[in-house]
Amino acid sequence: MTKFEAKNIVKNFRHEDYTLRALDGINLKVEAGDFVCLVGPSGCGKSTFLRIAAGLDTPDEGEIKFDGKTITGTGPERILVFQEGALFPWLKVSDNVEFGLKMAGVPKDDRSQISKRFLDMMQLTKFANAYTHQLSTGMKQRVAIARALVMDPDVLLMDEPFAALDALTRDLLLVEMQLIWEKTKKTIIFVTHNVSEAVVLGNKIAIFSNRPSRIKKELIIDYRRPRLVEDENLMKYQKQILAELRPEVKKLDGNKK
Amino acid sequence: MRKSIGKKIVFYVILVVVWQIVAFTNIWPNNIFPSPIEVGEDLAYSAADGSLFYGIAISMSRLIVGLAIAISGGIVLGIFMARVEVVNQTIGSLVLGLQSIPSIAWVPLAILWFGLNDGGIIFVIVIGAIFAVTINTYTGVKNIDPNYIAAARNMGAKGSQLIIHVLIPAAFPYMISGFRQGWAFAWRGLIGAELLFSFLGLGFLLNVGRQLTDVSQVIAIMIVIMGIGILVDGFVYKRLENKVMSKWGLR
Numbered sequence: 001m002t003k004f005e006a007k008n009i010v011k012n013f014r015h016e017d018y019t020l021r022a023l024d025g026i027n028l029k030v031e032a033g034d035f036v037c038l039v040g041p042s043g044c045g046k047s048t049f050l051r052i053a054a055g056l057d058t059p060d061e062g063e064i065k066f067d068g069k070t071i072t073g074t075g076p077e078r079i080l081v082f083q084e085g086a087l088f089p090w091l092k093v094s095d096n097v098e099f100g101l102k103m104a105g106v107p108k109d110d111r112s113q114i115s116k117r118f119l120d121m122m123q124l125t126k127f128a129n130a131y132t133h134q135l136s137t138g139m140k141q142r143v144a145i146a147r148a149l150v151m152d153p154d155v156l157l158m159d160e161p162f163a164a165l166d167a168l169t170r171d172l173l174l175v176e177m178q179l180i181w182e183k184t185k186k187t188i189i190f191v192t193h194n195v196s197e198a199v200v201l202g203n204k205i206a207i208f209s210n211r212p213s214r215i216k217k218e219l220i221i222d223y224r225r226p227r228l229v230e231d232e233n234l235m236k237y238q239k240q241i242l243a244e245l246r247p248e249v250k251k252l253d254g255n256k257k
Numbered sequence: 258m259r260k261s262i263g264k265k266i267v268f269y270v271i272l273v274v275v276w277q278i279v280a281f282t283n284i285w286p287n288n289i290f291p292s293p294i295e296v297g298e299d300l301a302y303s304a305a306d307g308s309l310f311y312g313i314a315i316s317m318s319r320l321i322v323g324l325a326i327a328i329s330g331g332i333v334l335g336i337f338m339a340r341v342e343v344v345n346q347t348i349g350s351l352v353l354g355l356q357s358i359p360s361i362a363w364v365p366l367a368i369l370w371f372g373l374n375d376g377g378i379i380f381v382i383v384i385g386a387i388f389a390v391t392i393n394t395y396t397g398v399k400n401i402d403p404n405y406i407a408a409a410r411n412m413g414a415k416g417s418q419l420i421i422h423v424l425i426p427a428a429f430p431y432m433i434s435g436f437r438q439g440w441a442f443a444w445r446g447l448i449g450a451e452l453l454f455s456f457l458g459l460g461f462l463l464n465v466g467r468q469l470t471d472v473s474q475v476i477a478i479m480i481v482i483m484g485i486g487i488l489v490d491g492f493v494y495k496r497l498e499n500k501v502m503s504k505w506g507l508r
Contacts (some may be wrong), residue, residue, distance in 0.1 A: 046394035056407050074411045089505045092429060102414035103422070133506025231424040 002255050003067065003187045004030040004053070004155055005257070010061035021047050024212035025062070030155075030204075031214055034189045035181050037198035039241060040208025041249045045230040046191040047083075050157050053189065054080040066155070079153040084162045087132040093143055094119065094128040102153040118146040127228065137170035145177075149184065158190040162197065171229050174200050178226045196246070199237040200227045207241060210248040267295070282447035291473035296480070301471040309481065316447060317485075319375060323382025324443050329434060331387045335394025335435075336424055349395070352388050360385025360446030364453050378450045378458075386439035392434025395397040397428025430501055437494045441486075448482060 009026040012019050019038075022045035030036050038046045053059040053064055055074035062072045066078065079100075087096050095102075098117040101188060118126050122142040141161050148156055156232055162170045174197060192198050198205050205219040221237050273293050280292035287295075303309040334352070338345045363384050364377075371377035401424065409423040419489055425432070451460020466474035502508040 005461060051407075054411055056411060074413075076413050076450075078411075080408070080411050082404050084404065086402065088405060088423070088426070090411075090429065090501075099409070103415075103418055104410075129507065132502055147412075160331040244270040253496070 003032040005065040008062035009059045021212035036204045037202030038191045038206050039198045042193050044208045050159050051220045058100045073186045077154045079148040079151045079155040081144050081148045081161050084085045085140045096145045175226050195241050199234045207244045209250045262488045294478045295473045299373035300477040312459050312462045323379040327383045335391040338395045339398035356388035361449040364423025373454050381450040382443045386443040389438035390435040393431050397431025401427040
């Protein structure tokens with residue numbers, strides 16, 4: 001069943017004296033329960049595409065269909081996890097996690113019950129009453145994921161959530177992310193520029209070309225889980241992706257102003 | 258702060274001693290330059306007969322009403338300016354202009370519009386404080402990480418929810434500076450207005466001192482005005498600021 005479909009998404013960024021075409025007709029189909037990784041050179045518009053998918057930005061052309069219906073804005077069925085977490089520093093961890101439920105008018109008791117479950121799942125129970133600045137970057141991203149999961153979205157949109165993490169913490173979260181995906185059966189669209197991260201996480205990889213970007217190639221990775229970063233069998237997928245990406249990165253260098 | 262408290266005590270003791278010595282030398286007549294002991298006696302006397310506390314209570318009640326109006330109005334106006342560009346371009350420029358008017362300059366208008374009563378005084382306080390709150394709220398809202406707003410919208414926050422649960426708390430560190438400035442302007446405006454046209458209140462007591470050529474009462478009231486300023490700033494605003502800053506991890 002197709003959960004999410006992007007049809008010919010075009011996005012231009014207008015500056016005073018020139019227009020930059022960021023997305024040049026993105027077509028992407030995501031089936032329910034897919035874990036799709038979008039990889040591409042930095043600045044290629046992956047994050048822009050994800051914001052459009054979340055409904056936080058509007059495309060200049062094309063449309064996003066969700067369960068067959070065109071989306072017109074944000075919705076609780078599509079929740080974005082930001083690169084830097086975007087946690088609210090004025091709220092405790094538990095209140096951050098409960099934020100969406102509070103907005104939806106869920107009563108306090110139910111809220112704390114739900115947030116407890118997800119804090120537990122993300123091993124954050126001890127930090128429920130901490131403020132976000134007291135957490136490490138890795139814990140912050142766990143909170144951000146928990147905050148998204150309590151909304152019980154159909155699709156989780158993740159914008160390079162592990163980019164700022166150290167390698168060890170990232171490896172740990174890469175495994176956790178796979179477990180979460182298997183446990184919750186969410187559809188996940190995950191943006192990254194890290195190829196090894198993509199092959200560990202995704203069962204489908206969409207490779208973005210350089211600006212103005214299109215999806216250059218799609219790749220299916222059918223391999224057992226949980227996958228580990230150091231698994232040598234994943235190397236051949238990495239090589240395939242890198243072979244597609246290298247010329248794109250070179251183009252980017254040539255484009256620099 | 259604890260480290261400096263000893264130095265402070267020594268400094269003020271020396272200050273009072275020097276003052277006492279200067280007064281003792283009688284360079285100026287005593288009714289023009291009273292000694293700290295006389296000022297202290299005056300303070301004790303007006304404290305004992307209750308007139309001092311009554312004056313403080315009257316002034317503070319006016320201040321609280323005026324400041325409450327200024328803070329709530331300033332927050333609304335500031336958010337409006339930050340979120341609606343046309344409001345910023347129009348009302349925003351007026352706010353900047355109005356803020357440059359000293360609050361005491363509003364007194365004639367206050368008297369003409371409201372008469373010689375509390376309404377006029379509160380008007381002066383509100384008009385003196387509101388623009389500082391507005392401008393700081395505006396700056397605070399403008400400086401909010403756009404991802405906070407995007408994340409909140411994504412999680413379903415709309416309209417007033419967005420304002421109450423995101424914009425105000427996210428801008429709060431800036432808003433505190435606005436409250437603090439607003440309070441300082443309000444306090445100056447209040448005393449000035451009371452001095453010019455009011456019955457009761459600290460400014461009125463100052464004026465009474467002048468009319469009776471009671472210099473020690475004038476100085477005593479001025480010390481009270483300064484003391485309240487220090488107390489409010491230190492106990493209310495510094496604490497509020499420290500609390501918010503440590504919550505955010507900014508300190």
